[in-house]
Amino acid sequence: MTNSANPAPASARRNLADAPLLVAARGGTPRHTPVWFMRQAGRSLPEYRKLREGVPMLQACLTSELVSEITLQPVRRHGVDAAILFSDIVLPLYAAGVGLDIVAGTGPVVSSPVRTPADVAALPTLDAAQVEPVADAIGLLVRELGPTPLIGFAGAPFTLASYLVEGGPSRNHERTKALMHSDPQTWHALLDRLADTTLEFLKVQLAAGVDAIQLFDSWAGALSLRDYREFVLPHSRRIFASVAEIADVPKIHFGVGTGELLGAMRSAGADVVGVDWRVPLDEAATRLRAAEPEAAAPVVQGNLDPAVLFAGWDAIEREVHRILGEGQAAGGHIFNLGHGVLPSTDPEVLTRVVELVHTASKQQ
Numbered sequence: 001m002t003n004s005a006n007p008a009p010a011s012a013r014r015n016l017a018d019a020p021l022l023v024a025a026r027g028g029t030p031r032h033t034p035v036w037f038m039r040q041a042g043r044s045l046p047e048y049r050k051l052r053e054g055v056p057m058l059q060a061c062l063t064s065e066l067v068s069e070i071t072l073q074p075v076r077r078h079g080v081d082a083a084i085l086f087s088d089i090v091l092p093l094y095a096a097g098v099g100l101d102i103v104a105g106t107g108p109v110v111s112s113p114v115r116t117p118a119d120v121a122a123l124p125t126l127d128a129a130q131v132e133p134v135a136d137a138i139g140l141l142v143r144e145l146g147p148t149p150l151i152g153f154a155g156a157p158f159t160l161a162s163y164l165v166e167g168g169p170s171r172n173h174e175r176t177k178a179l180m181h182s183d184p185q186t187w188h189a190l191l192d193r194l195a196d197t198t199l200e201f202l203k204v205q206l207a208a209g210v211d212a213i214q215l216f217d218s219w220a221g222a223l224s225l226r227d228y229r230e231f232v233l234p235h236s237r238r239i240f241a242s243v244a245e246i247a248d249v250p251k252i253h254f255g256v257g258t259g260e261l262l263g264a265m266r267s268a269g270a271d272v273v274g275v276d277w278r279v280p281l282d283e284a285a286t287r288l289r290a291a292e293p294e295a296a297a298p299v300v301q302g303n304l305d306p307a308v309l310f311a312g313w314d315a316i317e318r319e320v321h322r323i324l325g326e327g328q329a330a331g332g333h334i335f336n337l338g339h340g341v342l343p344s345t346d347p348e349v350l351t352r353v354v355e356l357v358h359t360a361s362k363q364q
Contacts, residue, residue: 012209013247014142019149021082024332025212025250025272027299033324033333033361034081035354036151038254039340040074041086044347047073057102061091067137068144075148078351079358082149082212083141085205087134089155089216090163092201095131097124098164106168113167115179120190123164126197128204138208151252152210154201156217157194157235159255164190173222180231191235199239206247213243214252214274217265221257221276228261233268240269252301256339259284263291266298273298277305277338282329297331303338309345309353316349320356324364335361 016022020030042048048070052060060066070086090108094100099111114120128135141150163169165176180187202213215236220228240251253265254274266273266288275284281300288298308319320335327333335357341350 012139012142012207013211013249014209016147016149016211019081019147019211021149021334022211022250024334025252025299027296027331031362032358033327033335033364035335035357036080036082036084037074037078037337037341037350038084040078040080040350041071041084042073043341043343044345044350045073045077046347047077057088058091058094061087062095062131062133064133064136064140067134068140071137071141071150072144074350075145077347078354080148080354082151083145084151084214085134085138085141085153085210087153089153089159089218091134092126092131092154092197093160093164096126096197097130100163103168108163109168110164110166113175114161114164114190115175117183117186117189120186120193123190123193125193126200128200131201131204134201135204135208138205138210142209149211150209151212151214152202152205153214153216154198154205156215156220156232156239156253156255157191157198158220158223158232159216159218160194160198161187161190162219162222164194170219173219177222177227180227184231187231188235191232195235195238199242202239202243203246206243206249210249212250212252214254215239215270217253217255217258220255220261220265221259223261225260225264228264233264236265236268244269252334254301259287262287266295267292271299272301272332272334274336275300275302275338277303279303281323281326281333283326285330288330299332299334300327300330301334301336303336304353306337306339306342306345309337309342309349313349313352316353317356320353321360324357324360328364 020034023030252272253270259279
């Protein structure tokens with residue numbers, strides 16, 4: 001077993017300087033536009049459903065061989081330019097000892113919501129040993145993936161806090177926003193604790209050899225720009241700054257409905273900003289440039305609407321070409337969906353999208 005608490009040897013991270021995803025993420029010119037899909041590891045694949053049958057989600061995320069195999073499945077099937085670690089944003093909370101479970105059809109459900117200073121003080125901290133199976137899975141993957149980069153990921157403090165405070169998924173995040181505004185001291189103490197947990201989880205992944213990381217702030221789009229800057233940005237910024245001190249890997253930031261927050265999310269320390277389908281990539285690039293005029297040209301990721309994958313090939317092809325064209329307005333473009341793969345998506349369509357992106361971008 002890997003001792004994930006100790007720094008990995010320098011050889012743990014592969015030399016993949018020419019990999020299209022890493023070239024694009026650093027603002028270079030790759031041989032073709034790289035493409036991968038959020039939630040590509042599983043979801044729509046029959047081989048995934050067969051492998052996961054009877055295995056609870058969080059248990060699967062802590063079973064090294066399962067994590068490795070599920071992560072590899074879309075790389076084999078689709079020929080994507082990156083693998084993303086099979087995991088879940090609430091996994092480090094669960095591994096640390098927070099009482100929660102992922103309920104089918106609902107999502108993460110917390111047994112004892114966190115709403116008071118005492119609740120925050122009682123939150124357990126994550127130790128690297130508690131996610132050692134994740135490090136072991138990464139060790140298996142870096143030996144199997146060849147030239148394909150591996151993206152590690154974690155949930156951002158705000159999104160984790162929203163689950164803990166609400167007790168589960170929420171449409172309006174009313175308890176979360178109420179705590180934020182009524183008791184800022186407790187709010188920031190909570191996000192400090194969660195930033196520590198997220199950072200520890202990312203440290204384990206980086207030590208084991210992931211080639212890039214993505215910080216998911218899935219529900220940050222529920223916030224105004226003012227609230228994001230005051231209540232969220234400092235904590236995400238601390239995570240990205242610490243990652244930058246640990247390893248020179250591309251850092252991707254993504255949230256849903258974050259069109260008004262793109263510039264602030266980049267200022268958190270992201271090298272690549274994920275854009276959902278609501279904002280065209282050229283408009284996103286304009287907003288990012290306006291937010292930081294002196295910074296390097298922004299790199300964007302996205303942003304095909306996952307629902308378009310059900311519209312027939314003519315519509316899909318038209319949308320892929322449009323997005324590739326709009327992506328040229330940025331300093332770099334990683335093709336992706338504007339959110340995750342929907343479970344009933346035809347896997348053959350995803351494979352065709354990868355082939356189209358590769359072929360069309362070579363001709364640009």
